[in-house]
Amino acid sequence: MNTHEVSPDTHHDVYSKTVFGFWLYLLTDFMLFATIFAAYSVLSGNHFGGPTQKQLFNLDHATLQTVIFLISTFTVGIAGVYTHRKKRGGAIVFFLISFVLGIVFLGMELHEFSHFIAAGSGWKKNAFASSFFSLVGMFVLHLVFALLWVIVLLVPVFRFGITARSVLRLTCLKMFWQFLSIVWAFIYTIVYLLGIV
Amino acid sequence: MSLFGRLGEHALKHDWIEYAAGVSIVGGALVVIILITYLKKWGWLWREWFTSVDHKKIGIMYIVFSAIQLAKGLIDGLMMRAQQATASGDCMGYLGAEHFQQIFTAHGVTMIFFVGMGVVFGIINLVLPLQIGARDVAFPLLNSISFWLFAAGGLYIFISLVIGVFAGTGWTAYPPLAGLKYNPGVGVDYWLWSIQISGAGSLLSGINFLVTILKMRCPGMKLMRMPVFVWATLATVVLVIFAFPILTGTIGMLSTDRLLDTKIFTADYGGNPMMYINLIWAWGHPEVYILVLPAFGIFSEVVPVFSHKKLFGYTSMVWAIAVITFLSFIVWLHHFFTMGAGANVNAFFGIMTMVIAIPTGVKVFNWLFTMYRGKVTFTTPMLWFMGFIFIFVTGGMTGVMMAIPGIDFQVHNSLFLIAHFHSVIIGGVLFGFFSGYSYWFPKFTGFRLNEKLGKYAFWFWFVGFIVAFFPLYLLGFMGATRRMNHYPAGNGWQPLFIVASIGAFLILIGVLFQAAQLYKSIKERNQNKDTTGDPWNGRALEWSTASPPPFYNFAHLPEVHSRDAFWELKKSKKDIVKRKYEDIHMPKNSMVGVNIGILSCVMGFALVWHIFWLAAITFIGILIALIARLFVKETDYYVKAEEVEQIETRSRAT
């Protein structure tokens, strides 16, 4: 209800609309992952003679990944607070920390993919491998976008400082990163933990 | 890897019918291009239309594009009718099986995605911001991008007629037939990218309209004061937001099966083709409600105005819409009762499907109660509503019949099903659009449509529909399956197919009358100007603006105190207090939308033909276009108060 609306396109309105719109986008992205999760749930038992989760997954590796991503989510939240406080230095440092942790996570995940392929469970092998690669691969794709987004947004912050526009955009980036963390929580739980037991 | 992927000369090889179609399309496009060049209108088109972020212009572009697609889809339908009327017994008809398969596939894709979704988003774009007293949608640039993604996806239908082939799998493209093993060619890939790209546009529009409705209503417009069309739109976009990602994910997995040889929907290696059917219909059922809910909204606007009586049962209308929205997500299995699930699964979904007819019935009764004891005038918009009542309700009732799994086992994928869904889609979605088109045409063009030709068009469509599709109900009961290009003689089917083709021809005449109506109305537009902005004595806010509205919609944002806001304003006979004009903040035009449309169209084409370097470049191009936009500082401008005053006084003077 817009009882407080004064005139259109005041800064508050732009912020409020855009953050809400981005939240809706995140809900659609949740739904996209839910679709692939549904496929994985149905196909995760179909190894067609190939290696199984118990043979392929490494609990320590996956847990370390999860902790690393969790830390990166925490630091991205910190970066968000600095952004809202208009503290350029703090924002840049903590977004970069998340970026570096994201790269480490990415490296670990690609390492796991190559382990899968070497063990004879590449994405063409069987339905389980295909759906695993689809689900975790989709996550990796989203992470790559997030990493690119960090660079694109930090460049103007570095040069021009934090403007109203950058508060809005960095908030959306922060939300995206935190969304990814929630998706990963489900991947860790349902794919890795339930796969191993 | 060849520079051109798997594109080669063979892509241009077709049978003579396809050549004729390809030539007409290329020829038609050339005629249009030459005409625009001759009239030196490219600059105008670019400035006023292609780069516009104005919701009214974008709405009109959606509808124009959909009209072209409707022509193509109708021709597909006529070709199928001609084939089925003749191909009995010894006669094989004139279409080969492979060509026939592409026709029924393209017909479905064209009609559902590029006509249905096009007119839905077109009408919402035009009407929604005005009805809530807003100046535009929440994200005007995103609106433009959505339109161009939609257009890019729609182009593949035409491109595939000239270069390559289209899918021959049916519009839902079930694997394993649509998978890599059984359909390695380009047809299914064209299908995939057509839907994936336009689907992205739809999703973004859904988000855009939802934020618009929840955050941009004018002061005083509480939710329960919104026009029912806005409620219908709200429900529609909620469905879009949650259903379209399912489509994206599902056909995304089909494309990895095809491009990367994954084994998700394969018949072997542990894949499960039945899961595709499950997931695609989890999207597919909400999709048909996305198509029909706006039509219900349109009727909720039209019926009160032409019954000269306020809408009966506003609150129950809103509840019915909400219930339909939720229920539409728990009925999807009725599209595959026969796939082999057990009795309790089928029973659950069967019961839910029957339940969803109840709120729909509430709405139909509310419209009829609105008419009861009203002073009803049967203008063209109202005639389309009457046609809807007869045809849609019939279709709805046959839907409830098929909701019973036992009956569905007899008629699933028969012509009975085809008659059902054409009844609800044509009777519901299309007639709803035609009603809205006739109703709102004067508002957005400034002149009225020729009523007589409109009425002729309606009667040919209405009678034509009945003659074309009621025989199909009978044929379904007689055992005729869908998608047949030939059938044995002597079982009594042919006469009914012949009657059906006469009906299709009558519909064609109806369309010709619509084209004639448009032509005549444009020719005589100066005699039929809408000078008041309110030609029908309307009830909602769009009628408070001039016809056509100024680009900023409202010089002063309205303040609303009740439902039927404009009606109440007229009744109170309050003189509009002369308020001071203010500067108005408006977004600038932008070519980002066009660029992304072109780039994604080329990218999809490259993926279809495995020209991966081109796909990579265009993909990066899209990223660059988006990133570049982030660095643009001057995205908006202010319309000075003096200019607003000039525009306002000029429009009131005429």
Next chain:
Amino acid sequence: MIDEHHGWNLSFKPLWIGFIISLVLVVSAYRIVAYGHLKHDTLMLSIIMIGCVLALIQLIFFLHLGLEEKPRWNLIMFIFGVALMFILIGGTIWIMNNLNYNAMPRMGH
């Protein structure tokens, strides 16, 4: 969701709370899988519960779900979305299991 005028955008506290709880949850999940001696069904249920709580904690403390001022559109849309995700995933599992019961035995399982 995050309204720039509200306190939580400017405060580190919810982030610390969310982070610590999440870390504890992840470590607990790890421990019961690696070292726990729970029965299989209990183990699966516990893992799922931990996962759901982990997601919820992050939604509340990082994304500030439900903490906005009224009308809480973010929360409403989220709840609707979650319901639909349950319906989609749950429905898919129910339907596909049901189909598989009637289908041929799976190859190469």
